[in-house]
Structures are given as C-alpha cells and as structure tokens.
Amino acid sequence: MLIKRRSFIKGTGLATASLLMPRFLHAFDADGKVPPGNKVLVVLQLSGGNDGLNTVIPYRNDIYYKSRPGIAIAKEKAIRLTDEAGLHPSLSFLGQLFAEGEMSILNNVGYPEPDRSHFRSMDIWQSASGAKEYLETGWLGRLLDEQCKNCEHSTQAIEIDDMLSLALKGKSKNGFAFKDPRKLYQAGRSPFLQDLLNAHDQEHAEHTVSYLYKTLADTKKSTAYIYEHSQQVATGVYPNHELGRNLKTVASLILSDINTNVYYVSIGSFDTHVGQDVQQSRLFGQINDALQAFVSDLKKNNRFEDVLIMSFSEFGRRVAQNASRGTDHGSANNMFFISGGLKQKGLLNELDDLTSLKLGDLQYKIDFRRVYATVLENWLKVKAEPILGNAFEPLRFV
C-alpha cells in the first residue's frame, strides 16, 4: 500500500518538490517510513553527573591514584582500551565494542563557566544554551521545528519516559514521551475525546483552544501510529530492568517502519556523593547488559550501521574523592558514541589533563555543542546552525 501510494505520487507533478529534497528529508515524509540507510540517533542520558574519571580510567596516571586513594580503579581491574586508558570493569560489553571499532570515546567535553546545579547544568545540555542563557526549547525540539513543519505524524522524536524532557520541546513542535505505548494509546482511545474532536472540527475557535484541539488530535493519531508500530516486538532477550525494557521498546520501534529518528532514554542516579563504587557499578551493569541486548538485536537485523547511540551526563565529578568514598560535582566529562557506522574509532582525543585543574576541576576542551553539531550535520544531515543558534565546528567521528 505504502509503496503503491509513493509510486503514484512520483508519477505526478506532486513529486517534483519531494524529489528535489535532499535524502534526509524523506525521513520526515508524509507517510512516514524511515528508508533503510536513514540514520537514527539514540541519546542515552546519564542523570546525576556520572564520574567520568572512573568510567574511562587513566590507569597510568599517578595523580589519578593519589587523588582517589579509596575509590580509584586498579589497573588490573580495568578493561584495557589503550596503553593509557581502561574502562570501568562493569562495562565489559562496551570494551568489546571498543575493541571492534564500534565505540569511540570523546574526552574533556563541557562548556565555559560550568554550573554545578544538576538541574541547571542539565538544562544547559538539553537546551544547548550558554551558561548565562535561558532557553525554553531543547536542541532536539528545535530539530523538529526545523524539519517537521508539515509532518503527518509528529513522532520523529520519542522519549521513553513518563514526562517529556526539555531536550525534546520545540517552539511549535514537541517530541512524544511515553513509557508504555499501550497505556498512551488507550488513554487516547476514550470515546469522549473522540466525540470532542469530531465536534470541534466544525467550529471556528479562537487561537488557544484550537492549539489544544490540534495537539489532542495529533496525540490521538500519533499514539495509534506508535502503538501499531511498537507491536513488532524486538526479538532479543533484554534484561528485566527499566533501561532494558526501555531499550527493547526503542528496538521494536526502530525495527518497525516508523518515521522516528531520534530516541531519548535516561538512567540514574549517578549522583555518587557517598559510596560511589557500588552505585556506579550497579548502573553500569544495567547499561552494559541493556546495550548488549540492544546492539545484538540491531546487528541481527542489519540496522547497526544506521543507529548511533550517544551518551552524556550533565557534568563530571571532581578529581579528588570526598570523605565519604564518593565524589562531588565537577565539570568536564567524556561521551560515548556507539554505532556500526563510525568514521573515527577508539579514543578521539587525549585523556583528561590532571595537571592543569581549575580549583580541583577538569577544564573542558571540547564544547558539547560541537558534538551536537556533528550529530546534526554528519549523521542526521541537517544544518546545525539554525538549531544551535551559533556555528559550532563539527567533529569527524561520524
């Protein structure tokens, strides 16, 4: 059916405009299939400020061991990445991906005048603002604004959560948030809501109420669309915890022909002021197992080349441990990129410089908005500047 309709349109003058569009725009096609080869982004948010130094471990650095006598990870325990760097022992699958050239790591990512409030720093990362700038929209929401003006199903960006993050809120378009597609679908199926919608179509309402009805109609249509597509259940065996379930939902959707190309999932809390090791190891274990199931599923279905998983956290932590075998809020941090389609593999830049700290904190070298620019320009193939507000030089990992 879908194909027939496409070929029909192609045979008419209507096709002209669509043929002139660059390939990426087809991802936002009216009837929505993401064609093979179209790129999907999965953002993995590590909430609470993950300790980057115990994630990518500089195991030949004396300062590291001296600053963290109680919590440093011994060289023999770390998973070897390079001669200089090791990975947290709970991330064995990621170590494997790294060895196979399917994961790269960017160190020293941050922004000027770092903020130490979780909420505010997350705000900055999600809105892609400067530290002294307050934006009411997120970078992925603005991607929707730019790319989705006439989308039939505004399901291009989906967050697997009960609430929508600022990252996916645009000025005129918003992403979709749900944990359980069935629950959302059923809420939208209320006959009362349907009757309200039917009745409203005939009225000439004032502006604000129309916006509400439009959102309602769109929600109803999109939830049905999402639910239908989420029925193609991912085949792999996923761990039975929240991240496992959420990535299973993402895989199910990716493997269907839904038009979504941005997914957003979170895990936390990485706010390890006290007894860091137990908490970080537990969360990393979950990430490791969930990603193993997820990546295997994608590989089995030949979609791993088209999917990029990007992790981030709102800040890193201080270099020195605190008195409770934990770490306090810091600044710069590392990011992971996992995909079968990486252009640059391994460590993308040098490890954190532990000799030039600013009041006990790492100093960032790469602005996180350069990473966003890379993902937007090189992966999703959209112009980054209108979305980020300024020109940021893209990197080359994809």
Place this chain on the structure above:
Amino acid sequence: MKDTQTALQHLAWRAGFGPAAAELPKIRKAKLAEFRKALLTNSVSLPAFLEAVKNPYEGMAPEEVIQKMRGASEEARKELRAFNQEGIKKLNRLWIKEMISSKAQLREKMAFFWHDHFACRSGNVLHVQQYLQIIRSHALGKFPDLLLAVSKSAAMINYLNANQNRKNSPNENFAREVMELFTVGKGNYSEEDIKEAARAFTGWTATYSGEFVFRPGQHDAGTKRIFGHTGNFNGEEVLQLLVKQPATARFLTEKIYRFFVNEEIDEKIVSSLANGFYESGYDIAKLMQTIFSSDWFYKKENIGNRIKSPIELWVGINRQLPMDFGNEDAGISFQRIMGQTLFNPPNVAGWPSGNAWIDSTSLMYRLQLPKIVSAGTDFAITPKADDDVQMGKTARPIRALSAMIKWPLYFQSFAAIDPEKLREAVKLFLLQSTTCPSDSMLDKYSKENSRESLLSSRTILLMQSPEYQLC
C-alpha cells in the same frame, strides 16, 4: 446575566485562582463593580506569616551556627537535609492551601507572579520561608521595596552568588540578572553597567538563619559609573538607579500584562499603563486596580484564552470542586508531574508559559486528572528525578492521590438553581472559553438519573475538556 457571570469569573480567574464553589450563588447575582471592590479590599491587609518550621538556631550567633555545621556528623547532616526538605514541602502545602482558601486571592496570585518573576531556589527552608513572606507581604506594595527586600534576602543572595561577590574578586551573577530579568530587561544596559554594578553589590552576604549581613571589608567603595551616573554607589543605590529607568516600568508592565491579560500585548495600552506605573512610584496595587477596572480587560479576546499553568489548574480545580486528599503530598506530586513545583523554578528566568505547558503527554495527564480524582484511580507516573534534591536516590512513581471530593458542599452551591437550568449553570461556572462541548454530546456521557448524578457527572466531563485548560 450570562455575560456578567463570565466577566466576574474572568476577574476571579485572573486576579485570583478562579471562582470558588461556595461563591457561586453570589457570582450569579453580583454586579461587577461590587465584586471587584470586594476582591481588592480582601487583599489590603498584610498576610500572616506561613511558618513551616521554627528556626532551630534561634539566638545562636552566626559563627556558632557555622561551627556547629562544620563539626556535624554524617548522621546530623542527614537530619538537617531531611529537616530542610520536609520543611520546604510543608511550606509548599501551606501556600497551596492559602491559594485555595484565602480571601486575599489577588495577593496570593500576585505573590505567585512575583515568585515566577524573582525565580529562586534554595535548599534552606529558613531562607525559602523568609523569601515567601517577602513576596507575599510586598506583593501589592511599591516595587522598589519588593526589589530591595528580595535582593537582600538570603535565598536570592545565595542563589545568584552575591555572597561570592567580593572586592577585587567580583561575581557578576546577581548584577546581571537583576538587570536582565528583574528590572530594565535585555538591551537596556551595557556589559560595563553590569561590571560596575557588581562592584557596588560587593560585601552582601547572609547567615544560615537568613539575616542579611554587609561586610564592609569586602565592599568596593571606589567610584563606579552606571547608566551614565558617577559615584561611589553601594548596592541599595544601584537598585534605586535601576527603578529610575523608565525601562523598568515598561519591562514589568509588559510582563504583568502578559500574565494577567493576554500573551499578545496591546502596545497602546501597555505603554499607557507603564507610564502610570512609573508616575505612581511603582504602586503595584494601583496598577492592578487600573487593569481590572478597564473595559478592555473584559473584552472577548482577553477572556478564556490563557492556558492555566499547572499551579493555576490545580488550585482552580480545588476551588471549584472542594476536596480533601488522603495523600498529603498529592499537590506536590501533581506539581512535579506537570513540571511546575513551587520554590523549584527551572532557572532564574522562571517558568515557561502559554503553549509551552502543553505537549502530548502533559495534555493527556491534564485531561485524565478529573477522572483520576473522581474515581480514585491510580496515576502511576514517575516524575523526572531531581538530583539537586534527591541526592542520588531514584525517583519513585506517583500512585494514588486519594482524593475525596466533597460533593455535598458542591451540590449546595447549585441548590437554588431550577432543574432545567442546571446543565447551563454547570457549564457557565466551569468554562470561560467561547467554545464548549455541545449539550447533546455531554448528554450522551453524563448520568442523569438524579440531580446529584447530573451535576457530578457533567462536572467531571467538563473538567476533562480541552476548554477547561483555559481561563
């Protein structure tokens, strides 16, 4: 008659948190002028102090308090965190209760506006409690007094790092935000003004108990040049310079107009209001009275077109449909799910407004809320974790609100209304929007076997309509 009731309710929604069920008989008969007069009069007297906690350091010297904190055991620190968190939650409940039941509706609404304007977070309940008292007691006073009191409050001093602003080592955070967000607004100051003003604010700090302290040793007493004036200004004098700028009157009036009247501003009206505000020495009560007494305020385009913020929605439902909660944190849970928790604005710029409250997910929650409240069903939603508060713990899902609607009280408000006029009366009371679900459609879903079931089922249905999201 019908138009008068809508106009009265318009005033109740904008100058307060909506008409209360108990007021309905009065609203159906009152004249606009007398209703307005009562509304203004009810907010004249100063509010009682909302006290969530007593200061455990009462009578102790600030240095002693610091000593005590430094020496505190892990256990004592934990207790202090719990004291602060529970205290802030209690304060939230106390203020919500005022919003729901206080006669001083305009004062509480205005304080809510100032909370958004002077957006501020603090983990210290003593500071939050003091801050709330400042915005409530100055809510309808003169803006320069409000500005001075908030600027010198412990909550704001800590939030905007004024306590780190020292001679030869300035922190410009407060100086920048006071210009950009609290007074003249963007484009009406230079970077040089900020630098110089920051110097004038050096030496300001506050104690843990919340007292303002000026440290002369850290104050830069040198000559500064701000807005073209030269002198060895101190912080108070900079605030005076800021309110001398007509841009401040303009900036505030525009924001007030957007909040109380319409997101789309009417240039002529706003500039005339701003002039009056400036001339009056920033008399807030007078400005509000002018707005609420103007014909344009009651024009069709200004009625029923504002999306209720989560707080307005929650308080409004509670006023229109009196209820108790088995779960005392029901209100706070709702605030977290909807993304507007009192004393927890996203940043110093305050909450977003209007359409920004609505996405697919939040709209569905809003529409489901009345049903959840009336049927006592589960919410089962996990709000976003707040790591600034939770300190590494995972967020738990919010389940039952355990609402108990006081239907007899509600029915009583409609007691004098003839059966054949009941349908119209409920609709008129609940919706301000010009569009409305049709009677025939509501008939299909409401239970009509008794007066009570008609009232209750239609009320819950109307509250589930998109129109109920507007005021």
